[in-house]
Amino acid sequence: YGDIFVNDAFGSAHRAHASTEAVAHFLPAVAGFLMEKELDYLQDKIVDNPARPFVALIGGAKVSSKIAVLESLLNKVDRLIVGGGMAYTFLKAKGLSIGSSLVEDDMLDTARQILQKAYETHIYLYLPIDHIVTKEFSPDAPSEHVARGNIDANQMGMHIGLMTIGKFQGALKGAKTVFWNGPVGVFEFPKFANGTMSMAKIISELPDCVT
Numbered sequence: 001y002g003d004i005f006v007n008d009a010f011g012s013a014h015r016a017h018a019s020t021e022a023v024a025h026f027l028p029a030v031a032g033f034l035m036e037k038e039l040d041y042l043q044d045k046i047v048d049n050p051a052r053p054f055v056a057l058i059g060g061a062k063v064s065s066k067i068a069v070l071e072s073l074l075n076k077v078d079r080l081i082v083g084g085g086m087a088y089t090f091l092k093a094k095g096l097s098i099g100s101s102l103v104e105d106d107m108l109d110t111a112r113q114i115l116q117k118a119y120e121t122h123i124y125l126y127l128p129i130d131h132i133v134t135k136e137f138s139p140d141a142p143s144e145h146v147a148r149g150n151i152d153a154n155q156m157g158m159h160i161g162l163m164t165i166g167k168f169q170g171a172l173k174g175a176k177t178v179f180w181n182g183p184v185g186v187f188e189f190p191k192f193a194n195g196t197m198s199m200a201k202i203i204s205e206l207p208d209c210v211t
Contacts, residue, residue: 002027003027003028004027004028004029004030005023005024005027005028005029005030006029006030006031006032007020007024007029007030007031007032007035008031008032008033008034008035009035010034010035010038010039013031013035045177045210046177046179046210047076050076050176050177050210051176051177051210052078052176052177053078053079053174053175053176053177054076054077054078054079054175054176054177054178054179055077055078055079055080055081055171055172055175055177055178055179056073056077056079056080056081056178056179056180056181057081057083057168057172057178057179057180057181057184057199057203058070058073058080058081058082058083058084058086058180058181058182059082059083059084059085059086059087059180059181059182059183059184059185059196060084060085060086060181060182060183061084061085061086061102061182062085062086062102062104062107063086063089063090063104063107063110063111064104064106064107066086066181066182067107067110069181070082070114071114071117073179074114074117074118074121074123075121077123077179078123079123079124079125079126079171079175080118080123080124080125080126081125081126081168081171081172082125082126082127083128083160083164083168083182083183083184083185083195083199084182084183084184084185085101085102085157086102086104086182087127087128087157087184088101088102088103088157089103089104089107089108089111090111090114090115090127091127091128091148092105092108092111093108093109093111093112093115094115094127096148096149097149097150097151097152098151098157099133099151099152099153099154099155099156099157100153100154100155100156101133101151101155101156101157102156102157124171126167126168126171127148128148128157128160128161128164128184129147129148129161129163129164129167130145130146130147130148130160130161130162130163130164131145131146131147131148131151131157131158131159131160131161131164132144132145132157132158132159132160132161132185132192132194132195133145133146133151133152133155133156133157133158134155134156134158135154135155135156137156137158137186138189139189139190139191139192140191141158143158143191143192145161145162146161147163158185158186158189158192159184159185159186159187159192159193159194159195159196160184160185160195161195164195165194165195165198165199165202168184168199168202169202172202172203172206175206175209176208176209176210177209177210177211178203178206178209178210178211179211180199180203180211183195183196184196184199
């Protein structure tokens, strides 16, 4: 069905799917011009010459998949926001109760190291201060609001609460460059998408901001 594979899907190029990775084993494969443009923009506007204040919002499920990104950003950003499932590893590393929320116990020391480095380099690292929790990972599971440190053993965090949205909004205020990678909750379930959608709206309304 083809002679050459050109990947221009920058947003999903990191995923080992049939349409992004497997086909490259059967055809000569190259990155396209749009991919090149995205990488050049990321390098110039975000990595090398960001307008300041430079704020990074890192979410998603696992610390292990974002270690290199977090360590690199700590040398560049003015403020760092951590949300999503990975935030619970950081919260547990700080000694807070996270119930049955997603956590990588083998990454606790790494999380502590990142927290310590942020402290030593005077980079304010923002973590969730309240949560919407459930007792089961389900799109229609009954939910309730709890403060950080009050997540019961049989509860899991699904997305950030209103106080955290406000806190993150404060961290983003005045930002001239924002690097956002990963959702801040289980946005795949509409009932638990509010945190991620709120962040998208807040960032989209920042004046004169490169994202």
